[in-house]
Amino acid sequence: MTQILLKGGNVFDPAHGSILNRHDVLIEDDRIIQVSATPIDAPAAQSIDVTGKTVMPGLIDCHVHVLASIANLGLNAVQPNVLAAIRALPIMKAMLDRGFTTVRDAGGADWGLSHAIATGLVPGPRIFPSGRALSQTGGHGDFRPRSDVLEPCSCAFRAGAIARVVDGVDAVRLAVREEIQKGATQIKIMASGGVASPTDPIGNTQYSEDEIRAIVAEAEAAQTYVMAHAYTGRAIARAVRCGVRTIEHGNLVDREAAGIMRDHGAFVVPTLVTYDALARDGARLGLPAESVVKIQTVRQAGRDSLRIYAEAGVPMGFGSDLLGEMHNHQSDEFRIRAELLGNLEAIRSATSIAAAILQREGELGTVRVGALADLIVVDGNPLADISLLAGQGKHLALVMQAGRLYRQTT
Missing domain, CATH: 2.30.40.10 (Urease, subunit C, domain 1)
Structure with a gap:
């Protein structure tokens, strides 16, 4: 004792x-x-x-990628496994230095990494891993460049990959079961286009509603939940109606979608600091040109979205979603939140609200x-x-x- x-x-x-x-x-x-x-x-x-x-x-960060040591996620996914793991060590240590004792990894980290921290083998925040995020072909987790031939995706086979490509109701059911068997504490899906991926416009919706419902059903069977990358009001509303519990980013939300989130008891995890960092450093650090173009589409909208969520009564968790060297800006999310919502709400987003997102109220x-x-x-x-x-x-x-x-x- x-x-x-x-x-x-x-x-x-x-x-x-x-x-x-x-x-x-x-x-x-x-x-x-x-x-x-x-x-x-x-x-x-x-x-x-x-x-x-x-x-x-x-502190609790509800949206990190501790294995994303390279800003270009396509390149990150093909680096050697040992190198990906070793590069994650200083990233995790620095998070703990900043006071983040717990994080929810939104794609990439697995049971092995969380176990290494839990047993004291390496220093870092307690990890709630999502394993590989699930992406449809051509979705936000598909980093294959455009080509006249679509080669099989090897995105799920290396430690640096944040996602796996899987299509169809039966296939996504199996994928959820596999990620949970491997130690995922929640399931992450890509429900709209994104910034960091090369071929999916942000306004696209991704996965059919039947596929999303199947993913949600499998997660609920395993007594957990689904978090969804989604930007637009259309993508957000359809994901939440299908049972998704937390929306990641959500920059292009509208009032109707925010109301649907409130009515369904959903959470949102904005990640505003990453757009500032990407706008400033993304191109220099290897973010593909097609991704750099997308940043301004969502940057100011992300700040505007906080007011929409607040007015609708949607609880907001803390997220950073930084890549590569940009991880150093993690705590600057507090400045952005406080400027728009006040100090107390900024702190709650990384403490009491974040604990509710993790379903660990009273414990974290x-x-x-x-x-x-x-x-x-x-x-x-x-x-x-x-x-x-x-x-x-x-x-x-x-x-x-x-x-x-x-x-x-x-």
Whole structure:
């Protein structure tokens, strides 16, 4: 039994938007066992004075690709497996340095990578892997260039691939079962065109409704859910009506589609920082020219979409969706969210709302008795200054994951 006592910090509860001044937090092994306004007597515990600092839940990013070490996803998919895995190590470590103790990988990461982190073999955020995202032929996960001959897709055979191409109701059912057997904790599909893929206009819808319903049915049979890459209101509405639970990106939503999401209890995970990064650095880092052209179609629309979601009452999770060297901009998503929605909502997107998306309410994204001891200690009050959560984690005095002290400067 290992105990750690965080003494005298200001405990931030994002769900209620409140700060409990000068509270002690006692951790035993991987759980929080006591939060108290009066000093906790725990003589066997390692005591850490965090007076004047903010104790809050570890951050959660609901849309990452930890294996996307190259901005050109087609090239990323054909690099050697060992190289893809090794290149992921500094990406994951840097996420943990920024205070992200949990991520949901939206295509690429598998059980092996999440197990390596869970067992302490390598440092990184706890991963909820989607395995390979499912894409139709010519969809957002199909990175084959246009040609007069369509060669068989080898996209699912290397570690750097974020997706697999699969078509037809029976085939997608099997694909879902295979990804879940391999350890996927949720299923990702491509339900519209996208920026990073070469041959699918953003306005396209992808997969038939019968295929989407079959995917959803198989996921629900395995007691999990489906997340869908979708940009337009048309793609969003048809995916949600077919049972998709979370919409990824959603930049071109309209009010009708947002209302459908609200009525069906769906979530959205905007990923605004990636468009800023792609516009600035994408071409230099190897993003194909046809993808660079698509960026402006969705960049400003993404910012406008936040107001539509907020007015409709659709809960928004935190996502970054960065590629290659652009992973360094992960925490800058906080600045964008805060500018448009305020500091509290920006923080909730990466804590309490993100935990609800992961179906881990009460366990992640909170500082309460019984929760996992995923905690960060901030030098200052992020409710007053969101920049304390931005950058590379320089304002974090402590990062704890499942009761293990990963980083401590206090």
